[in-house]
Amino acid sequence: MLPNHIRTLGIHRVAKEITKKFKPEALSIVQAYCDGINFYYHSLKLKPLEFVISGVTFENFTPVDVIVNERLL
Numbered sequence: 001m002l003p004n005h006i007r008t009l010g011i012h013r014v015a016k017e018i019t020k021k022f023k024p025e026a027l028s029i030v031q032a033y034c035d036g037i038n039f040y041y042h043s044l045k046l047k048p049l050e051f052v053i054s055g056v057t058f059e060n061f062t063p064v065d066v067i068v069n070e071r072l073l
Helices: 004-009 011-020 022-043 049-054 061-073
Strands: none
Touching: 011 061, 022 061
């Protein structure tokens, strides 16, 4: 579930639109980055403390998430 500020500002919607415009080579690179993050998280025997304390469940990283994070920075 997306935080309210992301939904209100339309960042996720904009990120989806930007991702659709990626050239195949760029999308492949960003997807490889996401695959690395996902592989690392799922390979951990102990999950990061911030996930345990907050009760947040990890959702696999996607190219849209990369753009959302870039926009928030």
